[in-house]
Amino acid sequence: MLGTFFGTGLLKPGPGTYGSAAATLLWYFAVHAFAPAPLTLTIATTVAALVVTLIGIPASTIVARESGRKDPGFVVVDEAAGVLVALIAIAPDWKHAAVSFLLFRAFDITKPWPIRKLEALPEGTGIMLDDIGAGLLALLVAHLVARFY
Structure with missing residues (x-):
């Protein structure tokens, strides 16, 4: 259940x-339900990304071992963690959330250097950290875009 991010990894296609959309929507609705101050939102998003990552490493390791696949496509807890990283300190509106989501998906799918190298890490660590890398790159680009537009 955790590896598939509550079943979203079982949906097809993509x-x-x-999984990324589900995490983004959870973040968006939580932001609007609780209306935290900007610093509180940044801290909460960072903590959420860390918690999902720390839970996701062993969860994805178990699923990968049981399925016999290095990075099973239905394991999407890594996408959830990565997109949460991309949402850190982003303005809490749908436009900024959408930009972060789209940038994350673009970098996660294309895996530019050095993100692809992170896939070589063992088991759940590699499954999770390439998406964290994509999230960090999306975070950087999203903040640059927000600064100039």
């Missing part, structure tokens, strides 16, 4: 997009 389970990674569904």
Whole structure:
């Protein structure tokens, strides 16, 4: 259940997009339900990304071992963690969330250097950290875009 991010990884086509979208929507609705101050939102998003990552490493390791696949496509907890990283300190509106989501998906799918190298890490660490890398790159680009537009 955790590896598939509550079943979103079982949706087709593009389970990674569904997992990323689910995490983005959870973030967006939580932001608007609780209306935290900007610093509180930044801290909460960072903590959420860390928690999902720390839970995701062993969860994805178990699923990868049981399925016999290095990075099963239905494991999308990594996408959830990565998109949460991309949402750190982003303005809490749908436009900024959408830009972060789209940038994350673009970098996660294309895996530019050095993100692709992170896939070589063992088991759940490699499964999770390439998406964290994509999230960090999306975070950087999203903040640059927000600064100039």
